[in-house]
Amino acid sequence: MLYCSNPSCFNPFNSDSHKFCISCGMQTLTPLFRNRFRVIRFLGEGGFSRTYEARDTDKMDEPCVIK
Numbered sequence: 001m002l003y004c005s006n007p008s009c010f011n012p013f014n015s016d017s018h019k020f021c022i023s024c025g026m027q028t029l030t031p032l033f034r035n036r037f038r039v040i041r042f043l044g045e046g047g048f049s050r051t052y053e054a055r056d057t058d059k060m061d062e063p064c065v066i067k
């Protein structure tokens with residue numbers, strides 16, 4: 001899994017085979033979400049946000065939720 005580094009990308013998840021983001025076309029894909037979070041799974045979607053369960057690699061892989 002690769003993540004789009006565009007902070008406003010509505011769907012930053014891309015498979016390893018992609019060279020650019022399928023959602024916004026950004027060419028910077030990284031193995032960690034925003035160079036920090038390792039996303040475990042998609043939790044849900046509501047209103048204007050999506051939530052993901054993740055691990056914060058800056059804090060010894062502390063569990064966190066990304067909105």
Ligand SMILES: [Zn+2]
Pocket residue numbers: 004005006009010011012021022023024025026
């Ligand atoms: Zn994107």
